[in-house]
Amino acid sequence: MSRPALADRIRRPRRRRTPPTPKGRIRRLRRRIALLFGLVSALGLVGMAIIAVQGDDRSWRAQVDTELRLRTSEIGANLHYDENGELTYPDPKEGDYDCPPVTLFKESGGQVSPIAAPHRPCLVVPADALQAVADEAGREQDTAESTTTTPDGHRLRLYAQPFSGPGTNDSGPVAVTAVDISGNVDDHQRLALLLTIACAVLAAASAAAGRWLAGRAVRPALAALDQQEAFFADAAHDLRTPVASLRVLAETGLRGEADSTEVMRRTLRQSTRMSELVDDLLTRARLRAGAVQLDREPLRLDQLVDTVVADTPTDGHRVTVRTEAVVVLADAGLLRRAVANLLGNALTHGHAPGQPADVEITVDSDGTVAVDDAGPGIPPELAESLFERFRSGKGSSGLGLSIAAWVAHAHGGSLTVATSDRGGTRFLLRLPVQKR
Template sequence: MSRRSAGGRALTPTARVRRLRRRITALFALTSAAGLVTMAVLAVRSDDARWREQLDQAMNLDTTQAIGLLAYDGDDRLDTTDLVGTMDTGCPQLTVLSVPRDGSTGPVVDHAGKDPCLVGRPADVRAVAEAALRHEDVVAVDGRSVDGRPVRLFAEPFFAPDAEGPTGRDGAVVTLYESTEAMAEHRRTTWLLSAGCAVLVVLSAAVGHMLSGRAIRPALTVLGQQEAFLADAAHDLRTPVASLRMLAETALRGDTDSTEALRRTMRLADGMGGLVDGLLTRARLMTGVQTLAREPLRLDQLVEAVVADAPSEGHRVTVRAEETVVVADPDLVRRAVANLLGNALTHGHAPGAPAEVRIEIAREGREGVVTVTDAGPGLPPGVADALFERFRSGSGSTGLGLSIASWVAHAHGGSLTAASGGPGGPAGRGGPGGARFVLRLPAAAS
């Protein structure tokens, strides 16, 4: 079952690979985001607990010192004289509350600082004191001052000396610190962590997109090569297959001589065999499946052998060669030269006239050079580079020969160029001058 896009259309293999890349990128970003957000949340909570703990430690020192300055008179009544003389500075606010042991009344304020810099709401102060007495332990809570500023309230209980009867009074010392600055610093830390997480998530998405792109690049390359191969095969096999079908239908109707039909069938079969061979060679070169069997070879002898094996059919091929040794794959070079010669024999002459092709083999510096010149109509301006692209064919050819020859040249580290042959053509007969193809291959060391 084929996979489809949101619009209901079937996705191509390339589209599926690209969608996979987007999903990998999203998964990478989400995974990074989950880890970063988790770490940020833990860091924010840790910072929140830290500034509260720091305030609580400072207030705990104040309440402990204040409790040490409390005393009881002979009637077990609370005496705050030493506390008032020592710690009544107004900042932080110190409040001493007490409550009878029999629970007959609620907390009573025994002392409150004079002109405190910060005044807590009475209900909050009483509530934290009652909580400290109830739990018999220190209690710290967040609250608000009477003018609305955020504060931290800390209460520490104290207990009256044992006395007969429920006449003793237990109590708690409550201190107040303003937490505006600490909370602002905490908010800044939170915003910085949030912004840092956002930036890191974006960066991780970008890195994930880049890495996923590198990961799927070979797959996209293979898919592109596969699609190009299939397109080449469909494009170039369509015509000979149609010709075979028409020939078979003609033979079945008895409209042609059976011997002639068989001859034409064999020619078509040979052409299709060569076409399939060319397609496979080009596909192997593109994908790197076919490795180069480099070895020293006589380029002049190889070219002469190719010319000798080529069907002349009345054409004239002239070879001028000097001894030239190159390091290359013999089979691939033979195919490249044969393709250049076949192209010259096919296109390098006027209609109805025999082709005149001149091939020159020479060594130029560190390269062995094969020059194929014909007497055809020449090359139109601006099409020399396009000749080596697939589907760039003339009548009667597959369009793969020059493409394969170019691939062979570049696979060996050489080059293949095309240009007009110059005035007079190879045979010096005047006219447009034909076309010249120059194949360069690395020469063997002298």
């Protein structure tokens, strides 16, 4: 290798593999689970198919061999020796050897030769195949089996059985029976083909099912990642402004450009806002994760609204409350949070710049809480998506409204927005009333 090429190779940076993202690792795990599930299923199906094919092969061969043994035994029952030790056997013209065809062999001069053959055989058996299996049975003095093919393509099964001679050490005749097994072979091959196709189809279905199951298995993990990303996005979006404001206030206080009391007051206001945002973020994350369990109990909705209004600092804004006694079955903490979010939204956005807000809260006996303001109202194009995150007016993330909507739906109610008779926005929180 030349020096320039070596230098180029040294200077050339290595390509680093980008580490997979959490979602990428989960999707890779899904593929591996699906592949493993499909592979195990395929191996199981192939194993069962092999066992079934081998079992069928042994079964039909055993059945054929049993029929052949019975056939040769029938011939053997008609073999006798006279007083001179001569073998007597049925006359082939009587048809006892025809179907299935049986050929009778006897040893003569050291060779096994046929002495009786089928008169009108139902099968044509090759003579060399008959002779070979008869020689083997006579030589071993034991049963012998073989398989051969006829010139016209038929598969034959041959079975040879030797019989005892007139004396103890004398060899007797050998009966060779043949049967056509082409149908058995075809059925066996058809079964093997069907099982192969079935295994392929079931393996494909198993792979698809494994992929679906793996997808269902990793779905909670993907949902958790989505919730985590949503939480981070909410936190980054909502905390950026108050953090920047706190930094500006700190820099202003250090430079001595403003009254320290006013700086501390504004700092306290921003820190309070950050605390509320953090609470909203955590509440929303728990709601999305399903970690919040409703603790339902009968409570006076009108009294709960009065308490929320009394605990909310108005800062010069005006809040009017009109209530009717009504009892609902709800989680007091979550419902208080929903009403407080609606009231806080009205106080923040329900007025013109530099003007105090004028908010009216009405509680009806049908379980409806109406929050009306006299602000600029909600544009019609934002009404449908108002309860989604990052979807409220004046730069707010809308977490408070989305939490209020979730609380309403969790209690079997609803939260809608409309135009108020006072010219601003009306939020209607409807809750089921407890039946007496």
